[in-house]
Amino acid sequence: MKAVIRLLPVAALVLAFSACSSMDLSISNISAIGQGIQKTQEAEQTEFTPEQEYYIGRAVAANLLSTRTVWDNARATSYVNVLERALAMYSDKPETFGGYHVLIMDSDEINAFGAPGGLILVTRGLLRCAANEDQVAAILAHETSHVVLEHGLNAIKQARKTAAYRQLGIAVANTAGGSNVQELTDLFKDSIKDITDTLVNNGYSRDLELQADQMALVIMKRAGYDPRAFDDMLKALGTHIKPGGLDFAKTHPDPKIREAAVEKTLDDQPPLAVPAAAATARQARWKAALGSV
Amino acid sequence: MTKLRLLAAFLLLFASVGAFAAEMSVTVKQTQVRDKPSYLGKILGVLSYGDRVTVVDDSSKAWLKVTGPDGKLTGWVSASALTTKKIVLAAGSENVQQGASSGEVALAGKGFNEDVEQKYKSDGKLDYTWVDKMETYNPTPDQVAAFLQQGGLNTSGGAQ
Numbered sequence: 001m002k003a004v005i006r007l008l009p010v011a012a013l014v015l016a017f018s019a020c021s022s023m024d025l026s027i028s029n030i031s032a033i034g035q036g037i038q039k040t041q042e043a044e045q046t047e048f049t050p051e052q053e054y055y056i057g058r059a060v061a062a063n064l065l066s067t068r069t070v071w072d073n074a075r076a077t078s079y080v081n082v083l084e085r086a087l088a089m090y091s092d093k094p095e096t097f098g099g100y101h102v103l104i105m106d107s108d109e110i111n112a113f114g115a116p117g118g119l120i121l122v123t124r125g126l127l128r129c130a131a132n133e134d135q136v137a138a139i140l141a142h143e144t145s146h147v148v149l150e151h152g153l154n155a156i157k158q159a160r161k162t163a164a165y166r167q168l169g170i171a172v173a174n175t176a177g178g179s180n181v182q183e184l185t186d187l188f189k190d191s192i193k194d195i196t197d198t199l200v201n202n203g204y205s206r207d208l209e210l211q212a213d214q215m216a217l218v219i220m221k222r223a224g225y226d227p228r229a230f231d232d233m234l235k236a237l238g239t240h241i242k243p244g245g246l247d248f249a250k251t252h253p254d255p256k257i258r259e260a261a262v263e264k265t266l267d268d269q270p271p272l273a274v275p276a277a278a279a280t281a282r283q284a285r286w287k288a289a290l291g292s293v
Numbered sequence: 294m295t296k297l298r299l300l301a302a303f304l305l306l307f308a309s310v311g312a313f314a315a316e317m318s319v320t321v322k323q324t325q326v327r328d329k330p331s332y333l334g335k336i337l338g339v340l341s342y343g344d345r346v347t348v349v350d351d352s353s354k355a356w357l358k359v360t361g362p363d364g365k366l367t368g369w370v371s372a373s374a375l376t377t378k379k380i381v382l383a384a385g386s387e388n389v390q391q392g393a394s395s396g397e398v399a400l401a402g403k404g405f406n407e408d409v410e411q412k413y414k415s416d417g418k419l420d421y422t423w424v425d426k427m428e429t430y431n432p433t434p435d436q437v438a439a440f441l442q443q444g445g446l447n448t449s450g451g452a453q
């Protein structure tokens with residue numbers, strides 16, 4: 001027994017070293033390992049990092065703003081940004097690389113865009129359709145959901161993403177740096193075009209829109225808004241949008257289709273009672289901030 | 294018997310090599326460390342992109358209790374601001390092209406970065422004035438807390 005006990009530490013040491021010995025550190029192998037690392041670097045990226053998503057979102061927003069004017073109203077802008085923060089903190093992704101920010105566009109067009117990373121653009125025309133704060137919350141919760149679900153990034157064509165990941169991998173392996181800025185910029189430009197084309201012309205698929213609607217209901221409920229306001233907002237949109245229009249009508253499914261899906265979810269939820277004082281406060285601040293929208 | 298104890302200690306030490314505390318990195322520009330798992334909690338300090346933290350409590354899904362890189366600052370950070378990957382920043386440079394190797398490592402400033410943005414911006418003659426401006430719209434925690442409270446909304450300060 002004593003002999004066995006004496007041998008045990010030795011056995012443990014042998015065990016410890018055998019774990020290391022599986023790695024052959026001869027010179028030729030070190031070089032092979034080096035190549036392996038390089039290959040790993042080149043192949044490793046399969047998604048955009050939050051930092052890359054941030055630069056993509058900024059470019060998308062800059063593009064959308066290049067043909068639109070901003071409604072520079074401090075009170076309204078502050079209000080929608082506080083409301084957005086209140087909603088985003090109850091989402092599944094409360095923090096992004098650069099954070100969530102909202103800008104109001106001076107346009108009668110009924111539209112909103114949730115650019116990657118959390119830059120949200122909403123038109124005065126759309127805000128005008130909302131009859132109260134809860135409905136504005138519905139609009140912002142829907143755009144926030146597109147950001148959380150990374151729908152903008154998904155709009156980049158797969159072949160382009162594959163090419164971008166390859167270039168991004170080379171950017172890692174290429175220690176000289178900067179040499180592929182041109183290639184990266186070309187890919188960046190095409191990726192931004194894929195996203196803006198989707199946001200402005202083609203719209204997301206019906207499935208993605210319905211997904212964003214469902215997530216918006218969750219965000220609203222968590223934040224303390226009655227998700228029924230989302231349904232009210234869709235009904236209001238139904239009366240305001242012009243079929244065949246070049247804005248929301250073109251890029252979003254028929255509000256009736258969205259209403260049906262939302263109502264199915266809301267069916268088993270009891271209405272949310274709001275204390276009278278809170279309801280009055282909400283209505284008053286909404287009117288003060290967006291009364292002139 | 295003493296030898297048996299020694300052996301037990303040795304094996305324990307050996308086993309503990311693999312059981313190190315989880316480390317994570319800050320994956321957003323800046324994040325606040327708070328005294329409780331809530332956006333309405335008191336801000337104890339700020340962590341920046343790439344900062345390494347040690348997770349000391351992961352019992353909540355949406356929040357992690359961490360200790361900052363200096364070992365002094367301990368508090369709650371939103372899980373959405375952290376990644377298990379190690380983020381490598383180049384010393385003295387915002388744009389990093391060189392760094393470590395495995396998939397566990399993300400390189401700050403890699404690929405679509407400020408250089409690419411500058412080139413894209415000048416090629417397309419794009420104006421980023423409003424994009425930069427909108428990023429300065431940051432309501433204070435007090436503003437948000439008052440907004441939630443006055444509106445009869447959820448004042449827990451974030452999903453748990």
